[in-house]
Amino acid sequence: MSRWQPNARERLADAALELFVEQGFASTTVPEITARAGLTTRTFFRHFADKREVLFDSGDSLPALARRIIAEAPPELSPIAVIAGGLDTVASEQFGGDIEHFRTRRAVIHADESLRERELRKMSALSEAISHGFRQRGLDELRATLVAHVTATVFSVAIGRWLDEDKPAPLSELLHDTLAVLRSVLDDLDASGSKAQARADSR
Amino acid sequence: MSRWQPNARERLADAALELFVEQGFASTTVPEITARAGLTTRTFFRHFADKREVLFDSGDSLPALARRIIAEAPPELSPIAVIAGGLDTVASEQFGGDIEHFRTRRAVIHADESLRERELRKMSALSEAISHGFRQRGLDELRATLVAHVTATVFSVAIGRWLDEDKPAPLSELLHDTLAVLRSVLDDLDASGSKAQARADSR
Numbered sequence: 550m551s552r553w554q555p556n557a558r559e560r561l562a563d564a565a566l567e568l569f570v571e572q573g574f575a576s577t578t579v580p581e582i583t584a585r586a587g588l589t590t591r592t593f594f595r596h597f598a599d600k601r602e603v604l605f606d607s608g609d610s611l612p613a614l615a616r617r618i619i620a621e622a623p624p625e626l627s628p629i630a631v632i633a634g635g636l637d638t639v640a641s642e643q644f645g646g647d648i649e650h651f652r653t654r655r656a657v658i659h660a661d662e663s664l665r666e667r668e669l670r671k672m673s674a675l676s677e678a679i680s681h682g683f684r685q686r687g688l689d690e691l692r693a694t695l696v697a698h699v700t701a702t703v704f705s706v707a708i709g710r711w712l713d714e715d716k717p718a719p720l721s722e723l724l725h726d727t728l729a730v731l732r733s734v735l736d737d738l739d740a741s742g743s744k745a746q747a748r749a750d751s752r
Numbered sequence: 753m754s755r756w757q758p759n760a761r762e763r764l765a766d767a768a769l770e771l772f773v774e775q776g777f778a779s780t781t782v783p784e785i786t787a788r789a790g791l792t793t794r795t796f797f798r799h800f801a802d803k804r805e806v807l808f809d810s811g812d813s814l815p816a817l818a819r820r821i822i823a824e825a826p827p828e829l830s831p832i833a834v835i836a837g838g839l840d841t842v843a844s845e846q847f848g849g850d851i852e853h854f855r856t857r858r859a860v861i862h863a864d865e866s867l868r869e870r871e872l873r874k875m876s877a878l879s880e881a882i883s884h885g886f887r888q889r890g891l892d893e894l895r896a897t898l899v900a901h902v903t904a905t906v907f908s909v910a911i912g913r914w915l916d917e918d919k920p921a922p923l924s925e926l927l928h929d930t931l932a933v934l935r936s937v938l939d940d941l942d943a944s945g946s947k948a949q950a951r952a953d954s955r
Contacts, residue, residue, distance in 0.1 A: 627940035666869035673872065691913070695934045698905040706897055731898045732938050737830035 558596045560586045565603040566650070569657040574600075574664060604654055604664065605671055611643055612678035615700075619682030628683050628696040632703075633728060640721035644708070652712050676701045703728050761799045763789040768806040769853070772860040777803075777867060807857055807867065808874055814846055815881030818903075822885030831886050831899040835906075836931060843924040847911070855915050879904045906931050 564585035568577040579600055583590050597603050618635035626634065644651065658664040680697035684690060707727040711717045718726075767788035771780040782803055786793045800806050821838035829837065847854065861867040883900035887893060910930040914920045921929075 629938055629941045633941060666873055669872040669876065670869055691909070691930070691933055692937055694909055694912075695905065695930070695937050698901075698909065699934070699938065702898065702901040702905065706894070706901065709897075710894070727894070727898070730894055731902070732941070734895055734898050735832055735902065735935050735938055738832045738836060738935065 557586075557588055557592050561588060561593055561596060562603050562606070565600060566653050566657065569604075570653060574604075574657055574661045601664070601667065604658060605667060611639070611671075612675050614639060614642060615675060615678045616682050619679065619686065624686070628686075628688055628692065629699070631683075632679075632696065632700050633725070636703075636724040636728070637721045639704075640719070640724060644711075644720050648712070648717070651708075655712055672701050672705060675704070699731065703731060760789075760791055760795050764791060764796055764799060765806050765809070768803060769856050769860065772807075773856060777860055777864045804867070804870060807861060808870060814842070814874075815878050817842060817845060818878060818881045819885050822882065822889065827889070831889075831891055831895065832902070834886075835882075835899065835903050836928070839906075839927040839931070840924045842907075843922070843927060847914075847923050851915070851920070854911075858915055875904050875908060878907070902934065906934060909934075 561582060565577070565582045568581055568585060577600065579590055579593055582600065582603075583593050597606070615635070618638060619631055622631040622634060658668050676694075676697040678697075679700050680690075680693045683693035683696055688696070703724060707720065707723040710723050710727065711720045717723065764785060768780070768785045771784055771788060780803065782793055782796055785803065785806075786796050800809070818838070821841055822834055825834040825837060861871050879897075879900040881900075882903050883893075883896045886896035886899055891899070906927060910923065910926040913926050913930065914923045920926065
């Protein structure tokens with residue numbers, strides 16, 4: 550059957566996204582989606598467990614990609630260098646499509662509380678994959694967990710910047726910039742500490 | 753009426769937590785909670801919107817505390833220094849009670865998907881409060897957002913360590929240590945960069 554339905558998955562996802570925007574996520578049914586896409590509900594359920602999965606489909610492959618990047622990185626790289634080195638790969642493999650698609654998807658998710666919660670859970674799954682990947686490389690649990698959190702932060706903030714700006718820089722550039730700003734924010738503790746120290750010394 | 757019911761709020765929370773552990777969160781009803789506490793359902797609803805709020809009650813005051821700490825910090829402090837300076841206050845004001853209460857609460861939340869999602873949403877509300885607080889101090893939006901994320905990370909990781917360990921160090925100590933380890937993890941990019949540079953130079 551499936552050879553008669555080229556791009557069924559993509560057509561279903563596009564139809565779903567259109568309907569979610571037009572009439573809201575909660576009030577859109579699977580039969581409405583399949584009618585719009587010109588496909589059967591049976592085909593729908595071959596591709597997606599439910600209408601929510603249409604939105605979180607690509608998010609499911611992100612943890613797998615993260616695991617692969619971490620496992621394949623040269624062993625001498627520090628964890629944060631592994632992450633910095635993987636940013637471009639993730640940007641091109643996961644976010645290479647039309648930016649408008651990602652903007653629409655985000656708008657749909659933001660409009661529905663259960664979807665927002667699901668989005669947070671997916672981010673958590675990514676963190677878990679990263680943390681596990683680094684423990685496999687012999688990193689202690691605390692550092693592995695912290696690298697995972699930092700990575701999730703860099704992604705969610707950089708993607709937000711990408712989707713918010715009118716003429717955004719490429720996502721890979723925003724990812725690197727966000728990591729750099731995060732590092733400078735944490736460095737500021739030293740700056741302030743040494744200023745305080747300088748004041749104390751000059752007394 | 754309320755003067756005849758001393759500690760009603762605490763009694764209800766204790767009874768609820770006991771029942772959640774004994775029979776699960778989903779299958780515990782408000783009448784069961786009030787029967788265990790020896791109070792009326794009317795009293796229950798004077799204190800909590802629903803049974804879920806019993807678990808997230810103290811989490812609701814954390815954003816307010818964060819806002820206060822940020823607003824009252826000396827203006828010359830860097831954002832991360834403000835956070836570092838506030839860790840002890842939060843540890844004592846929000847987590848001063850019996851550690852077993854917090855362990856039980858966490859076990860109940862982890863056992864239920866909707867509660868885990870709610871917990872993540874609450875952490876988001878804390879982040880939003882922190883980010884807003886720093887924007888009020890004139891910090892740009894990107895840095896304010898990143899400081900908020902970092903703070904949420906430090907809290908969730910340090911609290912995890914506190915609840916996991918058999919004989920944990922005081923929470924305030926774990927908070928400071930977690931922040932220090934996070935900074936060292938991010939610093940490692942330089943270390944690795946300079947090692948690579950050193951290798952390149954020696955060729």
